[in-house]
Amino acid sequence: MTSTPSRLQQKLEGEQFVFTTEVCPPKGADCDTFVAVARELAPHVDAVNVTDNQGAHMRISPLAAAALLQREGVEPVFQLTCRDRNRLALQSDLLGAAALGVKNVLLLTGDHISFGDHKEAKTVFDLDSVQLIDVASRLCRGEDLSGRKLHGAPSFFIGAAAAPEAEPFELTLFKLRKKIAAGAQFLQTQAVFDPAACQKFHQAVAPLGARIIAGIIILKSAGMARFINANIPGLNIPDTIITELENSPHPHTTGIDIACRLAAEIKPYCHGIHIMPMGLERGVAAIVSSVSA
Numbered sequence: 438m439t440s441t442p443s444r445l446q447q448k449l450e451g452e453q454f455v456f457t458t459e460v461c462p463p464k465g466a467d468c469d470t471f472v473a474v475a476r477e478l479a480p481h482v483d484a485v486n487v488t489d490n491q492g493a494h495m496r497i498s499p500l501a502a503a504a505l506l507q508r509e510g511v512e513p514v515f516q517l518t519c520r521d522r523n524r525l526a527l528q529s530d531l532l533g534a535a536a537l538g539v540k541n542v543l544l545l546t547g548d549h550i551s552f553g554d555h556k557e558a559k560t561v562f563d564l565d566s567v568q569l570i571d572v573a574s575r576l577c578r579g580e581d582l583s584g585r586k587l588h589g590a591p592s593f594f595i596g597a598a599a600a601p602e603a604e605p606f607e608l609t610l611f612k613l614r615k616k617i618a619a620g621a622q623f624l625q626t627q628a629v630f631d632p633a634a635c636q637k638f639h640q641a642v643a644p645l646g647a648r649i650i651a652g653i654i655i656l657k658s659a660g661m662a663r664f665i666n667a668n669i670p671g672l673n674i675p676d677t678i679i680t681e682l683e684n685s686p687h688p689h690t691t692g693i694d695i696a697c698r699l700a701a702e703i704k705p706y707c708h709g710i711h712i713m714p715m716g717l718e719r720g721v722a723a724i725v726s727s728v729s730a
Contacts, residue, residue, distance in 0.1 A: 440592035443540040444512050445484045449623060449648040455709035456725050457514060457625075457650060459486035462502040464495065472505055474718060479511045481722045484541055486514040486625075486711070490521065493553025500530050504537045514596065515539045518547025523563040524572065524582055531573055535591030543596040543625055544569045567615045570597055574620030597621035601629055601638035601651070603671035610641050617645045625711050628654035628665075630674050632702040639706035651707035653700045655720045656692040659683035693720035697727035704728055 448455050460475045462468070475485050485506060489499040503513040515534050517527065534542065546566040550558050564572065572582050579590035597616040603609045613624065624647050629635045635651055642649060656662050659682040662674045678695055685691035697720075700710050710728060712721050 440540065442592070443484070443594050445514070445541050446594040446622070448483055449708055452708075454704070454728075455484075455650065456482040456712065456728075457484045457486060457709065458482050458712040458714060458721050459488060459514075461488050461491055462497045462499060464497070466497065468497065468502065468505055471502065472509055475506050475511050476509060478714075478718060478721050481725045482712070483709075484512040484514045486516060486543065489516040489518045489545070489547065490553070491548070493520065493548045493550050493555070495553070495555055500533055500537075500539075503534060503539050507538050512541070513539055514541040514543050516543045516545060517569070518545045519562050519564050519566060519569055520547030520550070520560055523561050527564065527569060528572060528576065528581055531576055531593070532587075532591060535576075535593070540592060541594045541596065542573060543598070544573060544621075545598050566597060567612070567619050570595060570616055570619040570621050577620075594622055595620050596623045596625050596650075597647075599624040599626045599638070599642075599649075600671035601626050602631055602634045602673055603627075606637070606641075613642060613647075614645060617647050621647055623648040623650055623708075625650045626652045626707075627669075627671055628652045628713060629703055630672070630678065630699065632699070632706070635703040635706045648708040649706075650709040650711045651703050652711045652713060653696050653703075653724060654713040655696045655715050655717045655724075656682060656688075657715060657717060658688045658692075661715075689717055693717060693723050696720060697724050700724050700728045 458478050463471050487499045487502045503515040506513040550560050573593050573595050576591050579587050629651050659679050662679045665672050666674050682688050712724050
């Protein structure tokens with residue numbers, strides 16, 4: 438079973454700089470707004486990530502959402518987490534994605550149930566992210582996790598998550614080596630606020646061969662920045678950025694300006710930028726323009 442690589446894979450392997458963004462699937466069956474937002478962002482980016490019950494909050498299936506984007510001609514990155522599925526369901530969803538034409542996958546452990554809106558739910562975590570990456574690689578080689586042959590192998594461009602500013606860095610790098618050895622071809626990072634940390638990360642990861650898509654988040658307020666610092670491990674927004682937002686009469690605009698500045702500063706240390714708009718979709722085009730100039 439042969440397949441043309443995704444546009445994202447072709448560009449990254451062709452040493453072209455890429456841009457991705459993300460759209461959260463709806464909490465309901467009406468996907469009109471979801472598709473409209475993705476269509477609006479698509480001309481500015483190479484692919485659009487579809488999140489998988491982000492923050493452990495229940496939303497429509499990311500497989501269905503990715504298929505809708507695929508049908509609309511918007512290249513998706515299908516996110517899949519280990520939290521809610523055992524190894525049978527994970528393999529089924531990956532094969533289902535392949536059958537629907539989805540080629541880019543970002544394979545994650547997933548946020549814990551305790552963060553979400555169904556705290557009484559039972560977590561699965563049958564596999565972790567390293568094992569799930571290995572599963573996807575095995576499927577691409579034409580066999581399932583039990584070693585049985587497939588009738589038609591998928592062809593995925595496999596991504597993994599990374600946290601350049603997490604400490605201890607040595608532990609982060611150890612886990613990334615395992616992910617790349619298991620088959621990860623690109624790394625999508627958490628939001629980066631320290632260009633020096635991104636440079637250190639690039640220097641450490643570059644010899645491993647995986648492409649780096651560095652995360653940029655658009656901050657909407659000083660309060661949002663403080664919440665991130667208090668609640669999201671591995672992220673540390675400097676006080677200077679918080680003060681800049683706090684003193685701004687138009688914090689949304691300032692947040693976009695900060696994101697543009699950071700994206701331009703980290704561009705030399707990555708192969709692409711992943712933009713997390715947080716509801717400020719108008720900032721995506723601004724960031725792409727500032728980095729491409």
